[in-house]
Amino acid sequence: MKRLNLQLLTGIFVMLGLAAFSYQAVTIGGGNFRQQPGYTLMARFDNISGLRPGGIIEAAGVRVGTVSKIEFDPDNYQAIVTLRINEGVPVQEDAIAAVRTQGIIGEKYIKLTAGGFPDLLSDGMQITETESAVSLEELVSKYIFSGSSE
Amino acid sequence: MLKSIENIGAIVISSLEQTGRTFNLLLIVFWELLQPPYRLYPIVRQMYFIGARSLTLIIVSGVTIGMVLGLQFYNILERFGAVDLLGAGVALSVIRELGPVMTSLMVVGRAGSSITAELGIMRITEQVDALECMAISPGKFLIAPKLVAGLLSVPLLTMVFDFVALFGGYFVGVYMFGLPEGSYMNGMTDAIEWVDVRLGLVKSVIFGLLITLICCARGFYMHLGKAGSQGAEGVSSVTTDAVVMSSIAVLFSDFLIGALI
Numbered sequence: 001m002k003r004l005n006l007q008l009l010t011g012i013f014v015m016l017g018l019a020a021f022s023y024q025a026v027t028i029g030g031g032n033f034r035q036q037p038g039y040t041l042m043a044r045f046d047n048i049s050g051l052r053p054g055g056i057i058e059a060a061g062v063r064v065g066t067v068s069k070i071e072f073d074p075d076n077y078q079a080i081v082t083l084r085i086n087e088g089v090p091v092q093e094d095a096i097a098a099v100r101t102q103g104i105i106g107e108k109y110i111k112l113t114a115g116g117f118p119d120l121l122s123d124g125m126q127i128t129e130t131e132s133a134v135s136l137e138e139l140v141s142k143y144i145f146s147g148s149s150e
Numbered sequence: 151m152l153k154s155i156e157n158i159g160a161i162v163i164s165s166l167e168q169t170g171r172t173f174n175l176l177l178i179v180f181w182e183l184l185q186p187p188y189r190l191y192p193i194v195r196q197m198y199f200i201g202a203r204s205l206t207l208i209i210v211s212g213v214t215i216g217m218v219l220g221l222q223f224y225n226i227l228e229r230f231g232a233v234d235l236l237g238a239g240v241a242l243s244v245i246r247e248l249g250p251v252m253t254s255l256m257v258v259g260r261a262g263s264s265i266t267a268e269l270g271i272m273r274i275t276e277q278v279d280a281l282e283c284m285a286i287s288p289g290k291f292l293i294a295p296k297l298v299a300g301l302l303s304v305p306l307l308t309m310v311f312d313f314v315a316l317f318g319g320y321f322v323g324v325y326m327f328g329l330p331e332g333s334y335m336n337g338m339t340d341a342i343e344w345v346d347v348r349l350g351l352v353k354s355v356i357f358g359l360l361i362t363l364i365c366c367a368r369g370f371y372m373h374l375g376k377a378g379s380q381g382a383e384g385v386s387s388v389t390t391d392a393v394v395m396s397s398i399a400v401l402f403s404d405f406l407i408g409a410l411i
Contacts, residue, residue, distance in 0.1 A: 016310055
């Protein structure tokens, strides 16, 4: 009885610990193990400054995917971004992908705006309409330096 | 003058010896652990002592730490109007730093001290010598189960501590300050990556091994310590020593791991 009791309590302890661990790993730190069903699209940008793999893709303010890969194209001096779009989210052929900032100093994310074409993009295709990251410094300097001449 | 230099030298040599003995013990015990017979029950018993019996302490201190963090972070974040970050702040500091460190310090105080005292008393009452006479390896019989149990228990306890502390912070944020529930939980899930959980896990495994190793080695080799530390008084001084040393080892290796990973 004594021995059983001890084993039982140790067993409870181990299960508690493992349960707490799996809660943290899956719920809090999670998303890395299970990949949501979806498809990938490509997009070329002139400047994605600040965007990182794992960044959020939003449409109408709702999260609809993640940035899975960022590559550099040495021929055109452009960034090739691989977007993973969740299943059930249609992206039209003329949809616009824009690099935007959350707030003024927040993280960069990609904003998808629906297009008007009836044709949808499928796995591996490319979004042609893109808008690059808007650099706050560039805007400010343009305003300062062009303001006097006008 | 010369005497004092000699003293400094003696202290350096004895502490180096102690470190060497400690890690030598680790190698010996792990080598012996690989040889048959393999016995699981002693490990379960030590896990009961180090892990299951510490559970109440860990849960109580975890809730308290979580609530304190929630309170303090709320006060700080309120000034910057960034109360939404409460969940992220509590979760990051608990999972990356406080969870492993606090748990290890608690285990040192509760289980580490008694491990040292137990082994020290077995040494001075010549029970260790008796084991050796019977051709039973004291390393395998006494120390191996404690080391393995420490290695397994401390990470598990850390996870329980983290979980409980997060809900301590949740309680303070949501029920005391009326923060929207979603902003705490979302802040938490957005800020914590798998990397953070892994860092906490790596830390707790290393701490678990380190504190049981230091406490075991101090008690087991107490007869090799400085002259005059024999008998009951010796056990008490060695126990104090073990607690101090393992706490320092935890804090210092915390810094090292944090800097490396």
